[in-house]
Amino acid sequence: xxxxxDFTPVIDGLPTLLLGCLGTLWLALSGMALAIVIGIGxxxxxxSRIKLLRWLVIGFVxxxxxxxxxxxxxxxxxxxPLAGVRLDPTPTAIIALxxxxxxxxxxxxxxxxxxxxxxxxxxxxxxxxxxxxVFRFIVLKPALRAVFPSxxxxxxxxxxxxxIASAVSAYELTSVAKRIESDSFRSFxxxxxxxxxxxxxxxxxxxxxxxxxxxxxxxxxx
Amino acid sequence: MGEGELLFLLQGLKWTxxxxxxxxxxxxxxxxxxxxxxxxxxxAVERTTAGYIALFQGTPLLMQLxxxxxxxxxxxxxxxxxxxVAIGFTLHASAYLGEIWRGSIEAVPRGQVEAAKALSLHYxxxxxxxxxxxxxxxxxxxxxxxxxxxxxxxxxxxxxxxxELTRAGTxxxxxxxxxxxxxxxxxxxYFAICWPLSFFGSRLESRFxxxxx
Numbered sequence: 001x002x003x004x005x006d007f008t009p010v011i012d013g014l015p016t017l018l019l020g021c022l023g024t025l026w027l028a029l030s031g032m033a034l035a036i037v038i039g040i041g042x043x044x045x046x047x048s049r050i051k052l053l054r055w056l057v058i059g060f061v062x063x064x065x066x067x068x069x070x071x072x073x074x075x076x077x078x079x080x081p082l083a084g085v086r087l088d089p090t091p092t093a094i095i096a097l098x099x100x101x102x103x104x105x106x107x108x109x110x111x112x113x114x115x116x117x118x119x120x121x122x123x124x125x126x127x128x129x130x131x132x133x134v135f136r137f138i139v140l141k142p143a144l145r146a147v148f149p150s151x152x153x154x155x156x157x158x159x160x161x162x163x164i165a166s167a168v169s170a171y172e173l174t175s176v177a178k179r180i181e182s183d184s185f186r187s188f189x190x191x192x193x194x195x196x197x198x199x200x201x202x203x204x205x206x207x208x209x210x211x212x213x214x215x216x217x218x219x220x221x222x
Numbered sequence: 223m224g225e226g227e228l229l230f231l232l233q234g235l236k237w238t239x240x241x242x243x244x245x246x247x248x249x250x251x252x253x254x255x256x257x258x259x260x261x262x263x264x265x266a267v268e269r270t271t272a273g274y275i276a277l278f279q280g281t282p283l284l285m286q287l288x289x290x291x292x293x294x295x296x297x298x299x300x301x302x303x304x305x306x307v308a309i310g311f312t313l314h315a316s317a318y319l320g321e322i323w324r325g326s327i328e329a330v331p332r333g334q335v336e337a338a339k340a341l342s343l344h345y346x347x348x349x350x351x352x353x354x355x356x357x358x359x360x361x362x363x364x365x366x367x368x369x370x371x372x373x374x375x376x377x378x379x380x381x382x383x384x385x386e387l388t389r390a391g392t393x394x395x396x397x398x399x400x401x402x403x404x405x406x407x408x409x410x411x412y413f414a415i416c417w418p419l420s421f422f423g424s425r426l427e428s429r430f431x432x433x434x435x
Contacts, residue, residue, distance in 0.1 A: 003296050062417060062420070063409075063413065065370075065416075065420065066370065066374075066412065066413045066416035066417045066420055067374065067409045067412045067413050067416070068374040068375070068377035068388065068412055069374070069377075070377040070378065070380065070388050071377060071388055071391070071405055071408055071409045071412065072409070074388075074391075074392070074401065074405050075401075075402065075405045075406065075409065078401035078402055078405065079402055082402065156280075160280075160281065160282040160283070161282070162282075163282035163284045163285060164282075164284060164378065166284075167381070174282075174284065174285070187288070187292040187295075188289065188292040188293055188295075188296050191285055191288040191289050191292060192289055194285060195281045195282075195285040195286070195288075195289055198280070198281045198282055198285055199277065199280045199281050202280040202281070203280065
């Protein structure tokens with residue numbers, strides 16, 4: 001192999017790459033926030049008394065979990081303008097990430113909710129707690145605590161998925177890297193370094209999630 | 223959308239299936255090796271394979287494909303785009319399957335291994351006849367889950383210019399300007415392959431869970 005490695009384009013582009021990292025983290029964290037909202041909402045609807053609603057949630061989860069994210073983001077990218085919603089690529093990507101992560105979150109959180117003993121809910125109601133407080137403190141919090149590891153690994157996966165958002169040219173690390181690569185043709189060097197950046201970012205996201213968990217959902221409950 | 227376009231999509235579907243099947247089969251062999259090394263009992267070997275797995279689980283599949291694709295090009299290997307992506311997917315699969323199977327090998331009750339050792343069964347036979355058959359059963363739902371993930375992942379081959387289902391969809395939609403229709407059909411095609419697998423996987427899972435009770 002007589003190829004000479006040349007990292008100058010990477011070093012010159014380091015500031016833009018780091019900004020791209022911030023873009024990725026922004027996409028990932030807002031995607032997660034949307035996903036957790038969809039997840040909790042979906043779990044409530046999934047057990048509602050209206051049959052149609054239940055089936056809609058089941059259909060949504062199965063549909064999202066059995067099609068590629070790339071197809072989903074293309075679909076949403078083209079569907080939103082037709083529905084009269086004009087958004088930049090980055091918010092579009094956040095919606096796609098949230099919808100995708102939300103479907104997985106519904107499945108995961110539901111597992112936790114089902115593990116809650118029914119007697120606890122009855123005890124809460126018997127103590128005169130409001131239905132919402134029962135849901136929040138007796139069902140949701142312990143359920144999230146129970147499923148935290150799987151939820152966290154799903155959210156790290158969501159962080160990695162943000163790279164696919166470059167397909168609609170959202171502002172994140174992969175699209176920044178693509179631009180540097182097409183200017184310099186140093187594909188291997190650029191993508192090699194960017195891969196390591198992703199490794200660091202998934203570690204950062206894991207730590208953020210652990211911090212949130214220890215602050216808000218672990219014992220002693222605050 | 224005419225017959226020609228639909229046929230083109232089906233052609234893409236064929237390549238998606240081929241790519242997923244080849245990567246899964248090659249990934250099975252290498253993944254088994256990773257799982258065995260990961261549980262071998264030699265500290266250095268276990269650490270190295272753990273690092274390999276962490277590397278693949280901590281980086282995006284898209285970057286793995288790019289790096290493998292361009293690394294092969296660096297060595298001046300003139301190979302088809304589809305073989306390059308198949309190698310990328312195989313490495314990806316080997317790490318994930320290795321981790322799944324490590325878990326299931328460790329989930330086989332210790333007594334089984336100890337009994338086999340007491341009967342002075344050699345490592346090869348102990349694994350082949352005692353541990354792996356039981357581990358396989360435990361790992362089946364997760365393995366099927368990963369297969370679905372891999373099939374969906376092959377859509378990323380579109381980024382390096384390999385015409386599988388998603389890229390075929392992009393090309394058709396650029397031609398006839400009906401992105402919603404085209405990506406709707408493409409999504410349904412993926413769903414038609416992945417959903418039966420997911421369904422089978424979750425049924426196995428609940429049956430195993432019932433058997434344990």
